[in-house]
Amino acid sequence: MTRPPTAAQRRVIDAADPVTGRLRGTPAQLAALVGRGLAFRHPRPPHDHFLTPAGHRIREAEPEAEPAAADDSPRAGTGVFAARVGGEEEPPDGGPARLREVRGAWQGLLELRRMTNPDGAVDRPCGWERTHLVPAAALALEAAGHRPAGPDAAGPGADRPDADGYRVRATPQPDAVAVRGPDDGTLRDCAATLEKAGWQASEHTDPRNRTRYLLASPRRV
Structure with missing residues (x-):
């Protein structure tokens, strides 16, 4: 079994940019993370270091926490940027500060695409998005x-938590998310946005309640 990172290395990993995985640390710390396969040095200037998928898994691991089973409820904010997937109990402020955070996160994601896609393409999702489908689609x-969507209702209408906005959720398909909205027009607008962001989206009907939803997956070519 691979040795866990040292306390100092874990601090560097935990401080990585939550979207791009860009690292800050001493040359020795960064070199040690590269040697362990937890980071890589980008070949183009300024030769910054970024977490590998293994590094991201360590950063996101919470050994003491209860396993995040396949429940359908989004987690509350933790002090770092998190795209809104819809239905948050404590949605972040939607004012100018939030808008700046969202724009910064999106620009960071485009930069991550440029640096990690083999051809430097920014119009196609990167590896991070393919392993974080729900937050990636929600950010787009x-x-x-x-x-x-606002907080889930607890009374009449609780079966329509998306009644006032979009809601992004995981699906049994490993490479797709479901996007629900209050009406067909919203779904069409969401589909157009996702396709512009490099995703494939198609409309489907839920056989249980006959509501329409999108099935979206990152485009590969």
Whole structure:
């Protein structure tokens, strides 16, 4: 079994940019993370260091926490940027500060695409997005100005938590997310945004309640 990172290395990993995985540390710390396969040095100037998928898994691991089973409820904010997937109990402020955060996160994601896609393409999702489908799709929607659903209802209408905005959720398909909205027009607008952001989106009907939803997956070519 691979040795866990040292406390100092873990601090560097935990401080990585939450979207791009860009690292800051001493040359020795960064070299040690590269040697362990937890980071890589970008070949183009300024030769910054970034987390590998293994490094991202360590950063996101919470050994003491209860396993995040396949429940359908988004987690509350943790002090770092998190795209709104819809239905958050404590949605972040939607004012100018939030708009700046969202724009910064989207620009950071485009930069990550440029640096990690083999051809430097920014119009096609990168590896991070393919392993973080729900937040990646939600970020694309929020950055384009779409409004996420508010807190889930607890009374009448609780079966329509998306009644006031989009809601992004995982699906049994490993490479796709479901996007729901209050009406067909919203779904069409969300589909157009996702396709512009490099995703494939198609409309489907839920056989349980006959509501329409999008099935979206990152485009590969």
